[in-house]
Amino acid sequence: MGYIDATFKTFGITLKNLFRKPTTIEYPAVRRERAERIRASFALVHDANGEEKCIGCKFCEWICPSQVISIEATPKRESPVTGKKRGYASDFTLNLQACIICELCIQVCPEDAIIMTREQEQPGFCREDLVLTMDKLYANEKKTLAWHTGAALMEMQNPQRGQEKPAAPAAATPAAAATAAPAPTEDKPA
Amino acid sequence: MTDTLEELMLNPVIRALFWGLVMVTAVMTVTAWTTWFERKFAGRMQSRMGPTLVGPAGLLQPLADAAKLLQKEDLIPDSADRFLFNLAPILTVGFALGVAAVVPFTPDILAADLDVGVLWLLALSGLMVFPTWLGSWASNNKYSLISAMRAVAQGISYEVPMVLAIMVPVIMTGTLSLSDIVADQVKNGWLIYRMPFTGFFAFLVFFLAGLAEANRIPFDIPEAESELVAGPTTEYTGMKFGLFYMAEYIHTLLSSAICAAVFFGGWDGPFAPGLHWMLAKSVLLFVFLTWVRWSFLRFRSDQLMDICWKYAVPATLALIPITALYTVWHGGAR
Numbered sequence: 001m002g003y004i005d006a007t008f009k010t011f012g013i014t015l016k017n018l019f020r021k022p023t024t025i026e027y028p029a030v031r032r033e034r035a036e037r038i039r040a041s042f043a044l045v046h047d048a049n050g051e052e053k054c055i056g057c058k059f060c061e062w063i064c065p066s067q068v069i070s071i072e073a074t075p076k077r078e079s080p081v082t083g084k085k086r087g088y089a090s091d092f093t094l095n096l097q098a099c100i101i102c103e104l105c106i107q108v109c110p111e112d113a114i115i116m117t118r119e120q121e122q123p124g125f126c127r128e129d130l131v132l133t134m135d136k137l138y139a140n141e142k143k144t145l146a147w148h149t150g151a152a153l154m155e156m157q158n159p160q161r162g163q164e165k166p167a168a169p170a171a172a173t174p175a176a177a178a179t180a181a182p183a184p185t186e187d188k189p190a
Numbered sequence: 191m192t193d194t195l196e197e198l199m200l201n202p203v204i205r206a207l208f209w210g211l212v213m214v215t216a217v218m219t220v221t222a223w224t225t226w227f228e229r230k231f232a233g234r235m236q237s238r239m240g241p242t243l244v245g246p247a248g249l250l251q252p253l254a255d256a257a258k259l260l261q262k263e264d265l266i267p268d269s270a271d272r273f274l275f276n277l278a279p280i281l282t283v284g285f286a287l288g289v290a291a292v293v294p295f296t297p298d299i300l301a302a303d304l305d306v307g308v309l310w311l312l313a314l315s316g317l318m319v320f321p322t323w324l325g326s327w328a329s330n331n332k333y334s335l336i337s338a339m340r341a342v343a344q345g346i347s348y349e350v351p352m353v354l355a356i357m358v359p360v361i362m363t364g365t366l367s368l369s370d371i372v373a374d375q376v377k378n379g380w381l382i383y384r385m386p387f388t389g390f391f392a393f394l395v396f397f398l399a400g401l402a403e404a405n406r407i408p409f410d411i412p413e414a415e416s417e418l419v420a421g422p423t424t425e426y427t428g429m430k431f432g433l434f435y436m437a438e439y440i441h442t443l444l445s446s447a448i449c450a451a452v453f454f455g456g457w458d459g460p461f462a463p464g465l466h467w468m469l470a471k472s473v474l475l476f477v478f479l480t481w482v483r484w485s486f487l488r489f490r491s492d493q494l495m496d497i498c499w500k501y502a503v504p505a506t507l508a509l510i511p512i513t514a515l516y517t518v519w520h521g522g523a524r
Contacts, residue, residue, distance in 0.1 A: 014235045014485040024239045 031120075037148065039101045039116045042094055042132060043140035049081045052138075053113035056089035060105035060114060068095040069105060094132040096122070103148070112149035119143050209301040213290045221439045222252035228439075228480050235484045255432075262428030270425065271328040278325030279426065279433035285321065286440040288314045293447045294369040296457045296464040307368035308360060311448065312353055315403050318441065319345035322412070322422045325434070329425035337421030340491065341412030344402055347498045348409075352399035354506035358392035359452050361513045368448070372456030380455035386516040388509045393453040395502050395509075400445035401479065402498070404438055408486040411494060446475035 025032055047053050056073030072091040079086050105114055117140050124130050132140070148156075199205050226241065226249060233240030241248025266275055292307035294300045304310050319342045326338035359381050360366060363374040375381055381389035402409040413421040420426075423434045450456060450471035457464025489497070 010485045011481065014481060017235050017237050018231070020234075020237060022234060022239045023237045026239070026242065 034118070034120060037146070038118055038120065039103055039146065040119050041096065041117045041122050041140060041143075042105075042137060043115050043117050043143065043145060044092060044113055044134070044137040045115055045141050045145070046138075051079060051081045052088065053111045054089045054092065055087040055111055055113070057087065057110060059108045059110065063104045063108045065102060065104065066098045066100050068098045069093070089134070092134040092137060094137065096130040096132060097127060103153075106148065107150055107153050109150040112151050115149055116146045117143045118146050206302055209299065210291065212299075213293075213301045214287055217287060217290050217440055217443065218436075221436055221443060222256070223249075224439050224443060224476070225255070225435075226251050228483075231477070231480050232484045235481075256429075259429045259432040264430070265425070265427045267329055267331070267425050269330040271330070274324050274328035275425075276430070278321045278328060279430045279437075281324065282318070282321035282437040283433045283440070285314050285317050286437040286444070289441070289444045289448070292368050293444060294372050294451055294456055295447075295468050297369060297373070299465060300369055303369050304367060306366045308356055308366045308371075311368070312349070312356065315352070315441070315445075316345075316349050318403060318437075321437075325426065326422040326424075331425050334422050334424045337412045337424075341405060341422055344405070344409065344412060344494060347495060348399040348402040348502075351395050351498060351502035351506050352403065354503065354510060355392045355396040355399065356452065358388050358506070358509050358513050361510065361517055362389065364517075368451055372451050372458070375455040376458040380453065380458065382453045382455075386512055388513045388516075389453055391505065392509055393449065395506050396453070397445075397449055397475075397479075398497070398502060400442075400449065401482065402494070404441040404445060406438070406442060406479070407483045408489050409494060410488055411491055442479060443472070443476060446479055447472040449475050 045053055056071060058071050058073060061067075061069045061071045070091075070093045071089050074088045074090045076085045076087050078084070101116075103116065106116060114137075122130075199208065229251070230240035230248065232238075241251040244250040244254045266272055289311055291301040292304050292310050294303070294307075322341045322345075323338050326334035359371055362381055362384065363371045365371060365374065371381075375384075378384065382393055383390065405412050413423075420431075423431050426434060447468075450468060454471045454475075455467075456471075457468045459467035459470075462470075
């Protein structure tokens with residue numbers, strides 16, 4: 001009799017499903033709310049003075065596990081804006097084809113120059129589309145940026161650090177504050 | 191004009207040609223949209239949506255599928271027997287459509303009112319295993335061949351209960367003509383509930399055998415997508431594969447139409463014209479068939495043979511003498 005019971009049960013389950021609303025979300029038309037910490041593509045950002053933040057230190061190039069970042073740095077020269085001597089990257093390439101989206105480059109960046117974007121879709125018609133050149137990376141600055149910059153992540157993982165060194169230069173930049181989500185910064189004691 | 195048309199239709203050759211053409215066109219069209227229906231139905235049963243993008247509610251999906259299949263490269267393996275390889279898909283659709291000839295939709299809409307319609311039906315569905323075997327033998331692929339062996343074993347095994355099951359309506363009505371079987375049901379009640387109630391069990395076995403003959407889930411061991419890729423059709427591409435696929439659907443559709451005619455009184459029903467009743471019954475049976483397909487898992491090979499030889503055949507062998515004795519007791523078929 002077990003077989004017969006099971007047969008009717010099976011019919012019942014499929015029938016129940018037949019009249020249920022499908023769980024499908026029709027993707028291009030309907031887009032789900034993505035998680036706050038979603039990581040998609042990358043952007044290089046400028047600081048409040050309109051100057052490139054990247055100093056060409058190559059930390060990200062060294063830490064990248066899949067070695068997709070390649071940087072050409074220029075010797076230090078005077079900044080046209082602040083007049084201080086600092087380094088610049090003359091070329092910055094990030095190859096998304098092999099990128100594992102581990103976010104290590106963001107964590108290691110001392111200047112919060114590289115930030116991830118929150119835009120989910122990044123399709124391309126050819127492989128070249130997936131190689132982010134310096135121009136594309138700076139163009140991505142205008143997209144929705146994630147809150148997690150290097151400084152914000154450090155703050156979140158080790159809040160005491162901010163207390164010990166209240167004047168840490170990385171945490172105080174206005175661009176980082178603008179893109180930072182409220183949660184981690186509010187935890188910081190005043 | 192109408193007189194001459196009616197006179198023309200009296201000519202059996204012209205009548206057969208006309209209804210044959212109508213039947214083939216209708217069956218092919220319905221088959222195309224059957225695939226849409228099945229995908230939609232299956233989708234909803236699995237909490238998905240099925241085709242939605244091509245046309246309203248995905249209704250133009252069959253056309254898109256056909257266009258896609260026609261664009262595919264026509265691959266023939268080097269070591270294949272080209273003639274047989276090309277012949278098999280044509281034969282499979284031919285045999286499947288051949289069954290449509292004797293399906294009585296109404297007393298008038300009927301391509302060929304054969305006196306031995308039941309025999310023709312059984313013969314053609316028995317032949318259905320040949321194109322499968324032919325195609326996989328000709329494609330010279332060992333996996334195709336293995337699955338073709340399964341398909342033939344299954345097809346031939348289920349032929350036995352199918353023949354025995356359809357003998358019950360034949361004994362009860364005393365005729366081998368499908369249209370006479372329906373006419374008898376119009377007069378004396380549908381076979382599904384008529385005393386001695388063997389029609390119901392015969393229907394169950396016939397339905398099961400029909401599923402097995404069409405290689406549908408839960409009897410799709412020869413095809414078994416998840417294990418054998420596509421079984422006998424592994425080497426086929428494009429529209430040749432499409433023809434095998436189409437044959438499966440035609441077979442399924444027609445076996446539900448035949449079930450409707452033989453066991454559910456065909457065109458018999460109140461209020462509406464006979465054709466509507468016949469089509470409604472066929473469609474309902476087809477929906478049930480699809481429901482079965484998307485509810486159950488595949489049987490194992492030995493379970494499949496067990497069901498056939500240990501349950502279906504003995505059951506039908508018992509049904510036949512019961513029916514025969516009852517019919518003789520009540521003074522023969524009415």
